[in-house]
Amino acid sequence: MSILVNRDTKVIVQGITGQAGSFHARQMKEYGTQVVGGIAPGQGGTKSDGIYIFNTVQEAVDRTGANCSCVLVPPAYAADAIMEAADSELELIVVITKGIPLKDISRVKKYLEEKNSLMIGPNCPGIITPGECKVGIMPGYIHTRGNIGVVSRSSTLTYDLVWQLTRRGLGQSTCTSVGGALMRGMGFVDALELFERDSETQAVVIIGESGGTEEEEAAKFIKGKMTKPVVGYIAGRMAPLDKRISHAAAVMTGGRSSVEEKASALRDAGVVVSKSPALIAEAVARVLGLSS
Amino acid sequence: MKIHEYQSKELLAKYAVAVPKGTVASSVEKAASAYRKILKKGRCTVKAQVHVGDKGKAGGIKVVSGLPRLKKVAKDILKKRLVTAQTGPYGLLVRKILIEETIPTVSEFYLAITYDISLGTPVLLACRKRGGVEIGDIAKINPKMIIREDINPFTGILPYQSRRIAYKLGLKAEAIEEAAGQISNLVKAFLELDLSLVEINSWGLTRDKRMIVIDCKMEMDKDGVFRHPELKKLQEASEEDRLEAKAGDLGLDYIALSGNIGCMVNGTGLALATMDLIKLHGGEPANFLNIGGGATVEQVKEGFKVLLANRKVKAILVNIFGGIMKCDTIAQGIIEVAKKIRIKVPVVVRLEGTNFEKGRNLISKAKFNLIAASDMEDAAKKAVEAATTRKTRSIKKTKVSKKRR
Numbered sequence: 001m002s003i004l005v006n007r008d009t010k011v012i013v014q015g016i017t018g019q020a021g022s023f024h025a026r027q028m029k030e031y032g033t034q035v036v037g038g039i040a041p042g043q044g045g046t047k048s049d050g051i052y053i054f055n056t057v058q059e060a061v062d063r064t065g066a067n068c069s070c071v072l073v074p075p076a077y078a079a080d081a082i083m084e085a086a087d088s089e090l091e092l093i094v095v096i097t098k099g100i101p102l103k104d105i106s107r108v109k110k111y112l113e114e115k116n117s118l119m120i121g122p123n124c125p126g127i128i129t130p131g132e133c134k135v136g137i138m139p140g141y142i143h144t145r146g147n148i149g150v151v152s153r154s155s156t157l158t159y160d161l162v163w164q165l166t167r168r169g170l171g172q173s174t175c176t177s178v179g180g181a182l183m184r185g186m187g188f189v190d191a192l193e194l195f196e197r198d199s200e201t202q203a204v205v206i207i208g209e210s211g212g213t214e215e216e217e218a219a220k221f222i223k224g225k226m227t228k229p230v231v232g233y234i235a236g237r238m239a240p241l242d243k244r245i246s247h248a249a250a251v252m253t254g255g256r257s258s259v260e261e262k263a264s265a266l267r268d269a270g271v272v273v274s275k276s277p278a279l280i281a282e283a284v285a286r287v288l289g290l291s292s
Numbered sequence: 293m294k295i296h297e298y299q300s301k302e303l304l305a306k307y308a309v310a311v312p313k314g315t316v317a318s319s320v321e322k323a324a325s326a327y328r329k330i331l332k333k334g335r336c337t338v339k340a341q342v343h344v345g346d347k348g349k350a351g352g353i354k355v356v357s358g359l360p361r362l363k364k365v366a367k368d369i370l371k372k373r374l375v376t377a378q379t380g381p382y383g384l385l386v387r388k389i390l391i392e393e394t395i396p397t398v399s400e401f402y403l404a405i406t407y408d409i410s411l412g413t414p415v416l417l418a419c420r421k422r423g424g425v426e427i428g429d430i431a432k433i434n435p436k437m438i439i440r441e442d443i444n445p446f447t448g449i450l451p452y453q454s455r456r457i458a459y460k461l462g463l464k465a466e467a468i469e470e471a472a473g474q475i476s477n478l479v480k481a482f483l484e485l486d487l488s489l490v491e492i493n494s495w496g497l498t499r500d501k502r503m504i505v506i507d508c509k510m511e512m513d514k515d516g517v518f519r520h521p522e523l524k525k526l527q528e529a530s531e532e533d534r535l536e537a538k539a540g541d542l543g544l545d546y547i548a549l550s551g552n553i554g555c556m557v558n559g560t561g562l563a564l565a566t567m568d569l570i571k572l573h574g575g576e577p578a579n580f581l582n583i584g585g586g587a588t589v590e591q592v593k594e595g596f597k598v599l600l601a602n603r604k605v606k607a608i609l610v611n612i613f614g615g616i617m618k619c620d621t622i623a624q625g626i627i628e629v630a631k632k633i634r635i636k637v638p639v640v641v642r643l644e645g646t647n648f649e650k651g652r653n654l655i656s657k658a659k660f661n662l663i664a665a666s667d668m669e670d671a672a673k674k675a676v677e678a679a680t681t682r683k684t685r686s687i688k689k690t691k692v693s694k695k696r697r
């Protein structure tokens with residue numbers, strides 16, 4: 001088992017004719033993902049690296065049975081692409097695009113309330129079940145199959161952690177990131193819930209960042225509902241990046257956003273929080289009793 | 293992206309939101325002619341136009357009576373540095389002042405529209421202000437006093453919602469329609485202009501039952517600005533750190549810090565983690581620079597120039613884990629910069645991820661001094677080492693020269 005994607009997942013790539021779209025569609029296919037089609041309005045009927053291109057998502061779904069989309073559409077058109085995917089009842093919509101306007105994301109979130117699709121992202125590297133399916137832009141070679149679930153807010157820091165795990169001999173069940181956008185689809189709690197239920201996952205690594213309150217919500221969930229061991233790291237302990245906070249934001253969050261508070265909330269919930277970003281895999285090994 | 297209060301008020305006026313009569317001025321003479329034009333006599337408010345809150349406490353807002361007094365105050369504020377708790381000791385240079393008619397109010401309110409990040413919805417927050425209590429304190433002490441209305445981002449605020457807010461604020465019957473109309477206009481401006489924040493503190497009720505924006509703060513969603521080229525022009529680069537502005541123009545995410553190790557990293561999380569590691573190894577980062585996932589050779593080059601322009605930088609740490617970003621792109625960028633500018637500080641490079649072999653290959657063939665690092669930990673250690681060794685070396689040099697003297 002794994003979470004959300006596996007060898008049966010049929011993926012379409014929205015924005016496949018763009019530079020990033022074509023490059024990563026090819027990379028996904030080479031990794032072994034079932035990339036069953038690409039979407040590029042006006043270019044239906046053609047092919048990109050052997051992948052069929054459709055004009056609309058609905059057509060691709062009807063013809064291929066796709067159930068997952070990877071969105072690599074430029075920011076100005078991304079919201080429309082996501083809503084099109086949701087309207088065609090794709091189960092999972094993975095949004096890589098960065099820089100989508102807040103208004104657009106808020107519309108997408110409203111639209112998704114009425115649909116059965118789960119959105120990961122925006123501004124995320126995607127999701128990968130090593131050896132089976134990669135939907136996104138992460139480098140495939142750093143992953144190995146195993147029992148550690150990974151969920152994070154960042155992209156490249158996730159790669160770094162995964163690479164640490166792999167070199168330490170700790171394979172992964174599924175790795176995903178909720179993305180770096182201010183407003184997003186899947187959250188930490190959603191992913192933790194899935195990992196808790198997944199029989200293959202033995203332990204979970206969660207990587208947070210300064211800002212927002214999602215780590216606190218995750219801590220609450222872990223404390224109340226999680227039986228599997230969790231290792232964490234919060235990036236940004238040394239960086240005062242939250243200095244420009246408005247009254248309105250403070251009113252909304254109650255001001256709970258410091259890295260120390262997040263780390264202590266997680267520790268409180270029984271999470272082993274690593275101080276160094278370079279020693280997270282070591283902490284996982286210790287938690288699993290594999291450390292010498 | 294922040295804009296000035298006078299710019300915010302001009303935008304609000306276009307949406308039929310009532311604001312005081314006012315003009316912006318950059319010199320005492322212009323301030324005087326503005327006063328003559330809008331008021332002729334009586335009281336006016338002079339407001340320093342800098343991107344920082346708590347201007348009033350720092351002396352950046354003054355109510356004056358009569359032309360001679362206005363001239364004196366304008367002279368006192370203009371071209372001076374305004375120092376508040378948020379600006380740091382050097383403060384911000386005041387280039388412009390806003391001169392406005394002073395509007396007497398019978399009661400004042402707080403109004404803000406922003407996004408509720410966790411729900412992903414636009415939200416309006418409102419509150420009746422009482423005797424100088426800060427809105428942040430009200431939120432802490434008695435959060436129930438803050439009225440909240442979620443806004444559907446497709447339809448905008450509906451008339452009944454605006455009315456409901458007006459009633460909850462305790463406004464009297466004769467002011468309800470006026471207030472509700474203004475609230476609807478504000479939300480319309482927020483959504484149409486792709487703003488991320490409008491904060492009206494205060495929103496005043498006048499004796500003749502009109503609602504008027506006394507003070508206003510506006511921020512644009514930086515990701516939405518592409519839809520409003522006319523608003524992009526409102527941003528004044530002079531207000532922000534020169535390097536930050538330059539990096540911003542190039543699509544780089546740069547924040548200046550006080551240390552001496554320049555960092556160039558792809559991805560916010562990895563950049564933050566790299567800075568954490570530098571600190572853990574006893575160093576201090578000179579900046580946060582995220583070159584992003586899709587950076588080009590050009591952006592890498594420009595990012596490098598931004599780092600090198602900071603004279604405090606004693607060593608540079610490049611930490612790249614390629615995803616969308618390809619490692620050979622980074623390597624090419626660094627090498628091209630080195631061809632054009634002499635890089636005097638040591639550069640520690642860690643490359644991993646997409647096309648890492650190509651990238652490392654390019655780096656190893658480079659003709660200038662690059663220190664290769666095997667992982668993030670190694671990179672941070674080497675960068676801290678490089679920065680400190682250089683420091684001691686330069687100290688030794690000065691000692692020697694003193695002896696010679």
